[in-house]
Amino acid sequence: MNAQASTRPLDIERIRADFPILQRTVRGGKPLVYLDSAATSQKPASVIEALAGFYRASNANIHRGIYELSEEASVLYEEARAKVARFIGAARAEEVVFVRNTTEAINLVARTWGATHLRPGDVVVTTILEHHSNIVPWQQLAAERGILVRFVDIDEDGRLRLDQLEQLLRTEPVKLVTVTHVSNALGTINPIPEIARLAHAAGALLLVDGAQSVPHLPVNVRELGADFLAFSGHKMLGPFGIGALWARYDLLASLPPFLGGGGMIRTVTTENFTPGDVPARFEAGTPSVADAVALGAAVDYLETIGMAAIRQHERALLAYALPRLEELPGIRLFGPVGEDRAGVISFTLGDVHPHDEAAILDQNGVAARAGHHCTQPLMRRLGVVATTRASFYLYNHEGDVDRLVEALEEARRVFGVAG
Amino acid sequence: MSDLYREHILDHYQHPRNYGTLENPDRTFEDSNPLCGDRIRIDLKLADDRIVDIRFTGRGCAISQAAASILTEMVKGKSLEEVKQLGAQELLEELGVPISPARRKCALLSLKVLKAAAYGLNEWPS
Numbered sequence: 001m002n003a004q005a006s007t008r009p010l011d012i013e014r015i016r017a018d019f020p021i022l023q024r025t026v027r028g029g030k031p032l033v034y035l036d037s038a039a040t041s042q043k044p045a046s047v048i049e050a051l052a053g054f055y056r057a058s059n060a061n062i063h064r065g066i067y068e069l070s071e072e073a074s075v076l077y078e079e080a081r082a083k084v085a086r087f088i089g090a091a092r093a094e095e096v097v098f099v100r101n102t103t104e105a106i107n108l109v110a111r112t113w114g115a116t117h118l119r120p121g122d123v124v125v126t127t128i129l130e131h132h133s134n135i136v137p138w139q140q141l142a143a144e145r146g147i148l149v150r151f152v153d154i155d156e157d158g159r160l161r162l163d164q165l166e167q168l169l170r171t172e173p174v175k176l177v178t179v180t181h182v183s184n185a186l187g188t189i190n191p192i193p194e195i196a197r198l199a200h201a202a203g204a205l206l207l208v209d210g211a212q213s214v215p216h217l218p219v220n221v222r223e224l225g226a227d228f229l230a231f232s233g234h235k236m237l238g239p240f241g242i243g244a245l246w247a248r249y250d251l252l253a254s255l256p257p258f259l260g261g262g263g264m265i266r267t268v269t270t271e272n273f274t275p276g277d278v279p280a281r282f283e284a285g286t287p288s289v290a291d292a293v294a295l296g297a298a299v300d301y302l303e304t305i306g307m308a309a310i311r312q313h314e315r316a317l318l319a320y321a322l323p324r325l326e327e328l329p330g331i332r333l334f335g336p337v338g339e340d341r342a343g344v345i346s347f348t349l350g351d352v353h354p355h356d357e358a359a360i361l362d363q364n365g366v367a368a369r370a371g372h373h374c375t376q377p378l379m380r381r382l383g384v385v386a387t388t389r390a391s392f393y394l395y396n397h398e399g400d401v402d403r404l405v406e407a408l409e410e411a412r413r414v415f416g417v418a419g
Numbered sequence: 420m421s422d423l424y425r426e427h428i429l430d431h432y433q434h435p436r437n438y439g440t441l442e443n444p445d446r447t448f449e450d451s452n453p454l455c456g457d458r459i460r461i462d463l464k465l466a467d468d469r470i471v472d473i474r475f476t477g478r479g480c481a482i483s484q485a486a487a488s489i490l491t492e493m494v495k496g497k498s499l500e501e502v503k504q505l506g507a508q509e510l511l512e513e514l515g516v517p518i519s520p521a522r523r524k525c526a527l528l529s530l531k532v533l534k535a536a537a538y539g540l541n542e543w544p545s
């Protein structure tokens with residue numbers, strides 16, 4: 001990607017034409033305004049075709065077949081791994097472990113690294129911004145192994161209190177810092193390179209939840225400084241059922257297997273087994289081959305558009321949307337304003353319950369999410385039971401924001417929200 | 420204007436009937452939907468196993484609160500036996516707006532609470 005191509009404004013109408021679902025209507029003929037990409041992204045035709053094409057033309061189980069189809073499927077699977085590895089700047093393809101999703105990637109780290117490196121009394125530091133998937137696996141380890149889970153708070157703007165992180169790193173036996181790159185509820189982009197420096201200076205490792213960053217920002221693991229990076233294919237134009245864990249090769253090679261079964265072993269006797277190499281060691285059982293191949297197609301698509309251009313586009317949409325939303329009397333907008341903000345907007349409108357807001361949006365064809373966004377500790381911290389969330393991706397345009405604002409105007413009228 | 424938020428729903432939401440608590444209620448029960456934070460408490464005053472007074476308090480979405488208000492009007496004067504027989508469909512019909520599967524829990528929370536009170540539960544059996 002050359003820098004020029006990556007910062008040219010996106011040709012949104014051409015991009016939209018690549019996403020078949022954007023042609024459909026909802027709720028009795030209303031054009032679909034899809035503002036829930038933080039939950040899952042829509043898929044371009046090339047990804048849908050890659051998935052169907054695999055089953056149509058190349059379907060076979062991988063690795064152990066000596067016939068042409070199986071070899072072909074194995075090559076496609078490993079090519080997809082290489083694409084994902086290149087996409088995030090990994091040093092080698094084997095550093096990418098295919099899993100089902102971010103949640104499984106984080107659990108993999110908890111169950112392999114955590115189970116061999118954490119002793120009773122050791123501290124795992126997470127943050128109040130996290131998705132439940134980066135809280136519960138550590139709470140499970142706390143219950144089983146007596147480790148302690150500590151939370152870094154946010155300030156009034158929704159930015160992490162790095163001073164608290166430094167304090168924890170100074171005063172407690174912290175072995176792991178585990179933090180989301182981008183908050184799925186507030187859109188905060190956390191300063192991962194800085195957090196990596198702090199964690200490493202204290203002898204701790206850093207796990208980054210990349211579920212909301214790998215799809216939306218240029219992410220390069222060499223610049224990030226993280227030890228583990230977890231992300232989901234379905235949020236980055238890929239299919240459900242495939243995601244990845246990245247870690248440096250030597251770190252992966254030092255870890256025990258995750259699940260036991262076929263594919264992850266070198267040899268098995270009636271007495272014992274020896275684990276296979278990295279990454280096979282972590283991929284027990286038949287993997288989601290077709291989904292991996294389609295994820296490779298998603299990466300191709302994202303690279304053609306360019307991640308810097310996608311980021312720029314979402315930044316521009318945010319700059320278009322925030323002032324319009326701010327003008328709505330009674331609205332409360334969450335999250336920081338600045339360069340460290342991704343295309344996620346959480347809000348409440350007067351004392352209208354977010355489910356009522358989202359229902360009115362839905363009647364207008366606007367798909368947005370209302371609820372706790374799997375961030376209950378954060379909701380409690382903000383003093384709300386739920387928010388309504390609109391989130392952008394490369395296929396959204398200003399017209400989507402206009403439709404959102406119109407629907408919110410209607411919600412205000414229906415519920416009589418004053419200023 | 421809106422299929423779901425018809426005037427009578429908004430009216431019950433904004434001006435709930437039988438809102439509040441009873442002093443020395445014969446039955447009281449409270450429950451919530453953890454997913455959306457809707458919460459309803461219902462107090463009953465009984466005479467001869469018949470509801471002579473009913474009050475509810477709660478917070479949450481318009482559907483859950485309007486349904487609670489409508490339900491209190493439906494059951495005042497009814498016997499506990501009649502309340503135990505009351506079906507979800509009857510409340511949904513009384514609401515008279517299309518309730519999607521995702522909102523059913525909101526619409527029916529008050530009925531769940533009322534039934535628990537009618538059966539004299541203090542908490543859900545685990």
Ligand SMILES: Cc1ncc(COP(=O)(O)O)c(C=O)c1O
Nearest residue numbers: 101102103131133184209211232
């Ligand atoms: C920040 C963050 N982490 C983790 C997840 C979990 O992703 P998945 O459900 O694909 O495992 C999500 C998805 O909502 C997320 O937004």
